[in-house]
Amino acid sequence: MTMAAHNGFLERNGVQAKLLTALRQLSVLQPEDPITFLCTHFESLVTPASEPSQACVELLRDADAINPEQLDSAVYKAFRMLQGTNITSDVLAGRVEGVAVNTILTELCVNLDPVLSASLLGKLKVSPEALHSFPTFSSILTPRLKLQAYLKMARQVFESIDVHQTGSIQGEMGEELLSRLNGSIASTSAEMNAAVVMSPSDVTTILQRSGPSSGGTMTLTEFKTAAGQIFINHIPMRV
Structure with missing residues (x-):
């Protein structure tokens, strides 16, 4: 197979674009464990698209909030899952719907003391009509997991x-x-x-x-x- 054929295969399947996106995000975020970061990134690309909010909730419930690397990785992967499996743009430039963010936050608060749940939701819920970036997504869900x-x-x-x-x-x-x-x-x-x-x-x-x-x-x-x-x-x- 010629080099042109190899390149054609990579281009048709969007492999080059996805690799470049992953490397760009790796360079920007500079995680302590680059390999784990890349694994998480590529896993998020093949996560089934059905019921992404529920999948995010299950992922975040299993996150270890004491371990910063694991917590950041879980929140990052949840954001990618919520964006969808066909996203090729830089995650830092991506947006997710506020209604989906609020759904995840509310579901994570189900087993919380009612007083704390009401207080936390009142402080962290976002505008459901707006689109929100990854930093906003992280600032909303990370405190709930640390709590x-x-x-x-x-x-x-x-x-x-x-x-x-x-x-x-x-x-x-x-x-x-x-x-x-x-x-x-x-x-x-x-x-x-x-x-x-x-x-x-x-x-x-x-x-x-x-x-x-x-x-x-x-x-x-x-x-x-x-x-x-x-x-x-x-x-x-x-x-």
Whole structure:
């Protein structure tokens, strides 16, 4: 087979364009693991197009929000899936419909505490009629995924103090609980730490909302709701 025939085959099947797009995005984003990035990119090109929103939800639910590389890769792949399998343009220049973004966000909030769900949706939902870029897509869904990891850490810390599994702790243990949670957060990635570590004023707010400072008890649900709201309050406002 001649070189012209080889080139013709590549051109007819859009291979050259897809390779150039992948390399361009690799150069712009410069991920720590280029091979994993390229694998994720090409996997997104062959994902079935049926029900892309649901496929995105399933992908994002399995993402490890503590691992920045895995989280970024999952969000990137979800964006590509939502764009469609025939996209050849640069993902950074691409757009997805706001209604689809809101659908994914809402579905990811189904199992969240109703108070936190309403607060998060109120802060992150976008205009359904508009088209949104990858940075916007990431800024909406990444906080939701990090919140899930944060609440998981909150549960683990709570259970480490509630050794008898009563479902509540005494008021005097409130500050110890929050100190342990901050320590747990600090041991994770820098991105997670910067996003959710609590200040002294945050600690005071949680203690006041949950009532332990008055000598009462704090339940796991109360603690997770109060701490989750602090997390949501720290999510930067989109402009």
